[in-house]
Amino acid sequence: MSSVTETPGTGLPMSRINPKAIVRWTILFIGGVLMVTPLLYMFSTSLKTPGQIYDLRLIPSAPTLANYMEVLREGDFMRWFINSSIVAVVVTASNLFFDSLVGYTLAKFKFRGRRFVFIAILSTLMIPTEMLVIPWYLMSAQFGWLDTYWGIMFPGMTTAFGTFLMKQFFETVPDDFLEAARIDGMNEFTIWWKIAMPLVTPALSALAIFTFLGNWTAFFWPLIVTTSKELYTLPIGLTSFAVEQAIRWEMIMTGAALATIPTLVIFLVLQRFIVRGVMLAGLKG
Amino acid sequence: MATISLKNLTKTYGKVEVIHGIDLEIADGEFVVFVGPSGCGKSTTLRMVAGLEEVSGGEIRIGDRVVNELDPKQRNIAMVFQNYAIYPHMTVRENIAIGLYTQKLDKAEKARRVENAAEILGLTKFIDRRPAALSGGQRQRVAMGRAMVRDPAAFLFDEPLSNLDAQLRAQMRIEIKALHQRLGSTIAYVTHDQVEAMTMADRIVVMKDGHILQQGRPMEIYSNPVDVFTARFIGTPSMNVISSGQAGGEFGGDGGTPVLLGVRPQDLHVGPDAGEGHALSLSGPVTAVEPLGPETLVHFQLGDDTVIGTAPATEIPEVGSTVTAHAGRAHLHRFDAKTEKALERR
Incomplete structure (x- = not known):
């Protein structure tokens, strides 16, 4: 048994959520995604076979290290x-x-x-x-x-x-x-x-x-x-x-x-x- | 240790002369404090001794060498700066050891000297810390350690305590003085704080506008100032200076010419005249009182001026009430109204 007592409703009450913070975090999130996406695609593409490169899925269906070896x-x-x-x-x-x-x-x-x-x-x-x-x-x-x-x-x-x-x-x-x-x-x-x-x-x-x-x-x-x-x-x-x-x-x-x-x-x-x-x-x- | 001698020392910036021919002899082992308001030339003088400013005219000797043309490192002096200037990227040990940078000593001897300096200054516990982890007083002690470790011909202090709080400053005053007595070193110390000057100096040099106004033992300057400026600068609170007209009595100079009359607040007693035949009695409405504990400073109006007197701790007058203050003839200083020079020396 855990000695920690779980009290219901310990989540953040709605009144404490600052609307400005939501806007700020949303903008930062979008900016972050924009920055990281090309990098992720670079790594993703490097793990694909020549036949898969126009398949735009971020996670390759059959990742391979063959390109690196080559x-x-x-x-x-x-x-x-x-x-x-x-x-x-x-x-x-x-x-x-x-x-x-x-x-x-x-x-x-x-x-x-x-x-x-x-x-x-x-x-x-x-x-x-x-x-x-x-x-x-x-x-x-x-x-x-x-x-x-x-x-x-x-x-x-x-x-x-x-x-x-x-x-x-x-x-x-x-x-x-x-x-x-x-x-x-x-x-x-x-x-x-x-x-x-x-x-x-x-x-x-x-x-x-x-x-x-x-x-x-x-x-x-x-x-x-x-x-x-x-x-x-x-x-x-x-x-x-x-x-x-x-x-x-x-x-x-x-x-x-x-x-x-x-x-x-x-x-x-x-x-x-x-x-x-x-x-x-x-x-x- | 060595003597420092300044002969007709001048400093000019462009066409402006800021130090006007200073002559001064600092004896071997003497603690001399340069004191004066900002811009009086005291720091410039010290920096010329250190070799950080070029000498425009005259001569500086340290020991028996003329050092005008020598680099700072060739003068064998140590300097402590107002903001310590200890290197933040080095530990206390490394900072102190920097003082031995030019000395060709073996490692063990260097380490021994550094540890010895740290011990004297109570820094042994912090010796492997960096300055960021030290308090202001400890940092200033590191700066002193760096100066001490070298066994220089003279120490130069440029307002070393002005960044410390009042309590720490009082403590460091005592420490520096104790250090001087222990090392017997020649010290030139610059400050704008007359309390530091009074408490630490063997000899005070009062400067103003690039001139030396007066030099002498602290009590000598306190009790025998040569002019109004020195009289008001040394001693706290400042000496009251009033015109002989305001004073009433027979204080005029030869032929009744007007004079300025100075009396220290400590010598101007607020309270009833006990019939002791005081030479000076001043009355006016109280504008402020400052109870200090053992005594109370009473500010009262005299014509357009405010005069400060001292009342016993138990008798604090009301603001707005009229008080009378008295001083004996022995405590009066007379100055020429025009030149502001003292009319008599005691």
């Missing part, structure tokens, strides 16, 4: 996966380092021309990628960077957006921290690396997520700069399922499903660092 056995897929990983990781690391170094300098040092430099950096945000691709291409051709990793990566190694984001965050770091470190004997680089950087981890996490996702899914520039199949990144490689072997949706969806995994991992790992107010703990209570 994609992974297909020699180039792992190559593309590795290529995408190299590009995304290197570019993300580069942005975290250089954007925050420049952002810190612009936020915390007073020097002649500081405003000008900042505005010049910001103004590049207004130039669309499409306009930059031709100069990038010409530059790559002249330097012999076409069809190389460096050719894929160099335009994104630092970004105006990242610099702007980091500058704004570094401005919120109180000068007292830096002055205390100066008195404690650290040099300026160490102060940036050991004191200022840990104080802006939320911004670094956000920048890492943006940069990684942006480069993981980048299509336009890698398509232009690469010609050999061994250098394709995942998005370019996936399109080859459509071109060479007619449109094999189940293969594209399988490749896409596999490609989603690292982005989910990155997001889940980094999101816990995006906690506001970490920095305030060292200041007045």
